[in-house]
Amino acid sequence: MGMSVVIAENVYKSYLVGEISVEALKGLNFTIEPASFVSFIGPSGSGKTTLLNLIGCLDRPNSGNLTVVGTNVSNLSRRQAASFRGEHIGFIFQDFNLIPILTVYENIEYPLLMVKNTPSAERRKRVYDLLEAVGMSEQKDKYPDQISGGQKQRVAIARALVANPKIVLADEPTANLDHHTAYMIINVMKKMKDKLGTSFIFSTHDPKIVGEVETIYTLEDGKLSNG
Amino acid sequence: MFDLFKIAVRNLIRYKRRTFLTASLIAIGVIFVLVFISVSGSFKNLIIGQVTDSMLGHMQIHRKGYVASLDSLPLTMNLKPKAVEKVENVLKPMPEIECYSKRIKFGGMFSNFVETTNIRLNGVWPEKEFKTVPLLQSRIVKGDKGIKKGEILIPELIEKGMKVKIGDSVVIIATNQDGSVNGKQFRVAGVLESATGPGGRDGYIHIEDARDILRMEEMEISEIALRLRDFSKLHQIYASLQSSLSSQRNSKGKPVFEVHTWEKLSPFYNISRMIDLMTFFIKLMLIAIVLVSIMNVMIMAVYERIREIGTIAAIGTMPEKILSMFIIEGFFLGIFGTVCGIVLGTVSVYVINIMKVSFDFGRNTGLILSPSIKVWDILVISAIVIVVSIIASFQPAFKASRMEPIEALRHV
Numbered sequence: 001m002g003m004s005v006v007i008a009e010n011v012y013k014s015y016l017v018g019e020i021s022v023e024a025l026k027g028l029n030f031t032i033e034p035a036s037f038v039s040f041i042g043p044s045g046s047g048k049t050t051l052l053n054l055i056g057c058l059d060r061p062n063s064g065n066l067t068v069v070g071t072n073v074s075n076l077s078r079r080q081a082a083s084f085r086g087e088h089i090g091f092i093f094q095d096f097n098l099i100p101i102l103t104v105y106e107n108i109e110y111p112l113l114m115v116k117n118t119p120s121a122e123r124r125k126r127v128y129d130l131l132e133a134v135g136m137s138e139q140k141d142k143y144p145d146q147i148s149g150g151q152k153q154r155v156a157i158a159r160a161l162v163a164n165p166k167i168v169l170a171d172e173p174t175a176n177l178d179h180h181t182a183y184m185i186i187n188v189m190k191k192m193k194d195k196l197g198t199s200f201i202f203s204t205h206d207p208k209i210v211g212e213v214e215t216i217y218t219l220e221d222g223k224l225s226n227g
Numbered sequence: 228m229f230d231l232f233k234i235a236v237r238n239l240i241r242y243k244r245r246t247f248l249t250a251s252l253i254a255i256g257v258i259f260v261l262v263f264i265s266v267s268g269s270f271k272n273l274i275i276g277q278v279t280d281s282m283l284g285h286m287q288i289h290r291k292g293y294v295a296s297l298d299s300l301p302l303t304m305n306l307k308p309k310a311v312e313k314v315e316n317v318l319k320p321m322p323e324i325e326c327y328s329k330r331i332k333f334g335g336m337f338s339n340f341v342e343t344t345n346i347r348l349n350g351v352w353p354e355k356e357f358k359t360v361p362l363l364q365s366r367i368v369k370g371d372k373g374i375k376k377g378e379i380l381i382p383e384l385i386e387k388g389m390k391v392k393i394g395d396s397v398v399i400i401a402t403n404q405d406g407s408v409n410g411k412q413f414r415v416a417g418v419l420e421s422a423t424g425p426g427g428r429d430g431y432i433h434i435e436d437a438r439d440i441l442r443m444e445e446m447e448i449s450e451i452a453l454r455l456r457d458f459s460k461l462h463q464i465y466a467s468l469q470s471s472l473s474s475q476r477n478s479k480g481k482p483v484f485e486v487h488t489w490e491k492l493s494p495f496y497n498i499s500r501m502i503d504l505m506t507f508f509i510k511l512m513l514i515a516i517v518l519v520s521i522m523n524v525m526i527m528a529v530y531e532r533i534r535e536i537g538t539i540a541a542i543g544t545m546p547e548k549i550l551s552m553f554i555i556e557g558f559f560l561g562i563f564g565t566v567c568g569i570v571l572g573t574v575s576v577y578v579i580n581i582m583k584v585s586f587d588f589g590r591n592t593g594l595i596l597s598p599s600i601k602v603w604d605i606l607v608i609s610a611i612v613i614v615v616s617i618i619a620s621f622q623p624a625f626k627a628s629r630m631e632p633i634e635a636l637r638h639v
Contacts, residue, residue: 058541058633079545086543093636097538101237113230115543159542 003070005166005199006032006055011064013050024050026222027064032215034166035197037190039204042219048203049171051219055201056089056169057081069166086115090160092170092202096152098144104155105131105140111163118163130158133195134188150181154188161192170202174209186212231548235555238528239563249524250564253612256516257568258575260608263509265576265598267502270586273594278493280362282429284328284452285461287492288314288472291485293450294492300332300347302404305447310475310483314451317471323464325456328352328359331437332449335401337381337430339389346385347429348399350437359454363419363431369393370417378416380431386418393417399432403441411440461488513608514615517564521557521619529553529623536627537635550628557620558613565612569605576600 013025024047032038040048053059054066057073058081066074069088076084085091090111098107109127112118118126131137134154139147147155153173160168170189174182186209193200210216218225239246279285287294293304306314311329318324331350336343349356353374357364364372367380370393374380379399381391391397393415400410413432421428438446455464465488472484490496529536536549576598584596 053633056541058636082540082543082545084543085541086545089543091538091541093538095534097534097636099535099538101234101241110539111542114539114548115545163543 003034004031004067005034005036005069006030006201007065007067009065009067011051011054011061011066013047013054013059013061015050024222025054025061028222028224030217030224032167032199032201034199035193036199037193037214038199038201038217039210039213039215040201040217040219041204041210043205046219047222048205048219052169052171052201052203055167056091057085086111086163088166090163090165090168090198092153092156092160092168092173094172094175096144096149096156096176098152098155098159100144103141103143104136104147107144107155108158108162111159116163126162126164127158130162133192134158148181149177150184153177153181153185157185157188157192161196161198164196165198167199167201170200172204172206173202174204174206182206182209183212231551231555232559234552235559238532238556239559242528245524245527246560246563249520249560250567252520253517253561253564254568254571256513257565257608257612258572260509260513261569261572261600261604262575262579262598264506264604265600266579266596267506268601269596269598271499271502273596274495275489275499277362277594278495279458279489280360281366282360282363283489283492284359285455285458286453286465286468286486286488288451288453288468289449289485289487291482294485294487300334300449302333302441302447302449305331305404305449306451306484307447308445311446311448311451313475314472314484317468318451318453321464321467323456323460325454326355326358327451327453328355329434329448330356330450330452331434331441331443331447332429333401333437333441335399335440337385337389338398338400339391339395340398342389344385344389346381346399348379348401348437349429349431350434351431352434356431356452359452361454366420367417368420370415372417374416374431374433376433376435377412377414378433379413380417380419381415382419382428382430383421384428385430386415391415399440401440403443405442407442409440409442411436510608510611514611517561517612517615518619521560521616522622524560525553525557525620525623528556529627532627533630533635533638536630537632537638540630540632541636546628549630550624553624553627554617554620557616557624561612561616565609568612569609573600 008028008030011025011028014021014023028051040051042048050059054061055068057068057076061074065072071084073084099110102110105127108130109123112123112126131140134157136151136154136158139151144152174185177185189200190212192198204210290304290306290310296304318327328351332347334345334347337346351374368383379397385391395415396412397415398410398412400408402408419431455461465486468486472486473482475483477483540549579596579598585593586596587594
């Protein structure tokens with residue numbers, strides 16, 4: 001096992017709701033190893049999304065150290081954070097968040113084209129490989145509004161993986177899917193983890209898919225109960 | 228870059244109705260400006276042509292101070308033969324000058340042996356005058372299309388007021404610069420239609436007759452009217468003549484000559500400037516239309532796509548790329564509206580030409596507008612719309628690029 005992809009040391013995060021300060025994360029300590037399949041579970045408001053936002057450099061902790069892929073991300077600037085995300089992190093969203101004006105192929109290609117400026121031939125190979133891997137080759141020319149929710153999430157997985165990130169973050173990736181489709185999506189993610197060695201970190205409160213996860217961290221009231 | 232263009236175009240197609248409405252608004256603005264510029268330009272050129280080709284010429288050269296006292300047509304301010312020779316020595320080697328006409332201008336009394344009235348007269352060399360002001364012959368509505376010695380072309384007003392006919396004998400009485408009065412009999416050879424502007428109601432006689440009446444010992448000249456080969460070089464040639472003639476000084480070291488373009492000699496120049504001013508304000512209106520419509524549509528676009536902006540920002544798209552995406556979108560919207568406007572504007576101008584719209588100006592009736600669109604105007608209007616489109620898109624685009632992805636992703 002190599003260097004941990006995420007190291008959290010006494011991470012605190014609070015934010016204001018109106019005039020009230022809410023402590024979302026209260027001194028978290030944990031590590032996540034490469035090529036792991038980790039889920040943070042817990043009830044709504046337990047801090048799962050806040051934690052994923054911190055790991056994904058979309059937000060910054062108030063205190064503590066958060067090291068992601070060997071970089072302390074606690075104090076990255078806007079531009080540094082954007083660059084870091086493009087380089088090391090893939091995102092899968094609950095609502096899929098595909099770009100409606102781009103085809104399935106173009107949605108997957110987007111990070112290589114607009115973020116990493118990958119050469120055309122390499123881009124093409126990478127997109128076709130991932131289309132194949134997530135079983136969406138047939139639908140490559142369709143637009144997001146022409147495919148089902150499960151297919152959209154497969155496209156989102158392919159898009160998250162196309163730039164070869166070390167970590168893929170997925171916030172409630174199966175929340176908008178039926179159980180069968182959710183199970184399939186989890187399996188696609190696991191398969192991709194095994195194939196590419198990417199760490200998948202996701203949040204869920206769906207007990208039915210928790211069984212598919214290798215490591216589970218339970219968050220309650222901003223603290224890890226089994227960290 | 229091509230991919231940014233592709234995304235921008237697709238986003239415009241995505242909101243077809245809004246894109247169509249905004250582009251239509253821009254197109255209407257462009258059509259309006261193009262039609263206005265071409266019609267007003269045609270009107271302006273037509274009237275300038277009437278003014279310069281009927282009587283003024285493109286430029287005139289006088290003795291210094293003559294124009295300031297033009298109303299009294301002072302004979303004491305005529306150019307002496309030596310001065311005329313100096314001017315001609317400057318004019319003759321200039322290939323830009325097509326021809327020039329020397330004139331003696333004076334005021335006199337016109338008598339038909341029953342009644343008498345006052346008249347302003349131009350003594351000219353007919354051939355040179357007709358070359359310098361080519362529309363003069365077309366203004367001769369009755370009688371001979373020329374001026375021979377002993378003949379006079381009289382203005383329509385005098386023909387009607389004095390009940391004079393072609394072939395009648397009339398007498399012109401004038402006071403020369405010494406104060407003595409002289410008269411000469413003329414045959415009415417033709418009647419001149421009035422034209423708008425100074426000199427539009429003058430009569431014409433042969434220059435030798437003018438010299439006789441005024442008892443000039445040597446040929447003195449009141450003014451030299453010039454016609455240029457290329458009217459668009461007016462100011463350039465004016466500057467060149469001005470510098471050549473300003474070096475001519477009298478014994479007191481003061482300039483001998485003055486050069487004026489038609490602009491200083493005709494009141495129509497003020498109307499022409501007003502047309503230019505109106506064109507400027509019409510262009511300002513176009514800027515306002517483009518600015519407001521594009522900014523409005525781009526603000527809407529950013530607001531509606533906040534989650535998309537959050538997604539692409541989360542994926543790692545750099546702020547400047549997000550900025551470019553929206554600016555390019557506004558840029559294309561501007562181009563689309565401009566192209567539609569230019570095509571439809573050109574068609575509108577073509578239709579106006581086919582319709583042969585006529586108008587009257589002063590006593591000139593049935594003037595036909597022939598508007599045309601200059602490539603330069605198209606380039607200027609396109610540049611205005613495109614630059615304003617980019618400026619209008621900048622604020623919404625900047626806002627999009629500065630959005631925090633975490634907040635944008637939360638947007639419902």
